[in-house]
Amino acid sequence: FNEVPTGFPVPGKTTIYDKSKTIDLDNVDLEGGFLIKTLVLSIDPYMRGKMREPGKKSYSPPYNKGEPLDNFGVGVVLRSDTPDVTPGDHYYGIFPFQEYDIRKNTDGLRKLTNEHNIPWSVFVGTLGMPGKTAWFAWQEFAHPEKDDVVFVSGGAGPVGSLVIQLAKADGLKVIASAGSEQKVAFLKELGADVAFNYKTTDTAEVLEKEGPINIYWDNVGGPTLEAALEAATVEARFIECGMISGYNSGGAPVKNIFQVIGKQIKMSGFIVGNPKLVAKYEERFYQEVPPKVAKGEIKLREDRSIGLESAGQAILDVQVGNNNGKKVIIVAKE
Numbered sequence: 001f002n003e004v005p006t007g008f009p010v011p012g013k014t015t016i017y018d019k020s021k022t023i024d025l026d027n028v029d030l031e032g033g034f035l036i037k038t039l040v041l042s043i044d045p046y047m048r049g050k051m052r053e054p055g056k057k058s059y060s061p062p063y064n065k066g067e068p069l070d071n072f073g074v075g076v077v078l079r080s081d082t083p084d085v086t087p088g089d090h091y092y093g094i095f096p097f098q099e100y101d102i103r104k105n106t107d108g109l110r111k112l113t114n115e116h117n118i119p120w121s122v123f124v125g126t127l128g129m130p131g132k133t134a135w136f137a138w139q140e141f142a143h144p145e146k147d148d149v150v151f152v153s154g155g156a157g158p159v160g161s162l163v164i165q166l167a168k169a170d171g172l173k174v175i176a177s178a179g180s181e182q183k184v185a186f187l188k189e190l191g192a193d194v195a196f197n198y199k200t201t202d203t204a205e206v207l208e209k210e211g212p213i214n215i216y217w218d219n220v221g222g223p224t225l226e227a228a229l230e231a232a233t234v235e236a237r238f239i240e241c242g243m244i245s246g247y248n249s250g251g252a253p254v255k256n257i258f259q260v261i262g263k264q265i266k267m268s269g270f271i272v273g274n275p276k277l278v279a280k281y282e283e284r285f286y287q288e289v290p291p292k293v294a295k296g297e298i299k300l301r302e303d304r305s306i307g308l309e310s311a312g313q314a315i316l317d318v319q320v321g322n323n324n325g326k327k328v329i330i331v332a333k334e
């Protein structure tokens with residue numbers, strides 16, 4: 001991480017690919033820890049929020065200038081001096097943006113089992129943080145009822161695409177939006193009853209025709225949230241997951257927020273790492289979701305970049321919407 005961006009993060013300026021540090025894999029002293037090789041790293045929208053000055057508080061700590069970025073990843077153990085950690089084991093957790101790392105212990109890491117032979121990259125997407133986001137919060141906050149209509153913005157990413165499928169599994173009418181024709185085609189493949197490109201079609205008009213909406217899954221905030229507030233029923237549930245339309249401009253104002261009162265809307269903001277949500281849902285998530293992914297009952301789309309040197313561009317692509325599915329960096333093969 002090189003410098004705090006003023007708008008969109010600029011590859012080679014905000015972040016720099018630095019090849020100068022090397023380690024001797026065979027001889028480096030593990031000091032009781034273990035050597036892990038990074039296989040895949042996730043690129044997520046919230047990384048932009050970590051690119052801020054150190055004094056500014058938020059739910060996740062800022063990146064430190066001059067130090068590697070970090071985010072969710074999967075790695076394989078190469079050598080170990082740690083009891084219960086064996087070469088060949090795979091771990092999921094927060095990884096530095098490095099090809100290798102020496103960890104002191106497994107704190108914060110989850111050992112992965114993969115009896116269905118799902119690609120490891122999926123464990124940072126539908127089977128990782130974004131998938132948990134959709135799965136935990138849908139169960140906690142949606143309270144679907146027969147004949148409900150749900151609107152999902154940002155529908156083509158790993159969060160939105162799972163939300164659409166969960167809502168369809170609950171028998172709801174799903175309206176979904178995304179920012180390109182290719183993404184709209186994917187929304188239809190996922191089962192959305194109404195799918196539209198918010199850049200070429202007016203969201204308010206669609207919601208007026210196809211609504212009113214009982215549930216809004218918000219990934220974007222801003223003008224889309226305004227339209228959803230207008231189209232909401234009394235006592236609608238708004239699941240406030242993300243507001244990416246404001247991530248690179250210091251926020252996205254919402255002019256008609258007062259609708260929350262008159263319509264008695266229940267707005268639930270949440271962070272997926274909330275310990276209560278994790279305790280309630282995480283183990284069941286890892287039991288129930290991987291078999292469905294393996295059988296193709298849950299669909300997903302991945303957008304792969306190869307090599308750590310592609311990270312800066314990948315981060316920008318996700319902020320702009322140039323990713324086509326869950327953005328991952330394939331750092332190395334097994």
Ligand code: NDP
Pocket residue numbers: 044045046129130133154155156157158159160177178179180183219220240241242243244245246270271272273317318319320321322323325326327
């Ligand atoms: P995506 O892979 O969907 O990537 C983000 C997408 O946002 C882009 O591809 C782009 O798609 C869309 N976008 C960018 N700018 C705008 C804009 N101005 N208006 C509308 N859409 C825009 O991301 P994820 O599925 O990983 O995440 C979706 C949301 O969920 C994000 O807001 C993220 O911050 C949030 N999130 C929240 C969590 C929580 O704990 N609360 C945890 C994980 C994610 P398009 O082409 O459609 O514009």
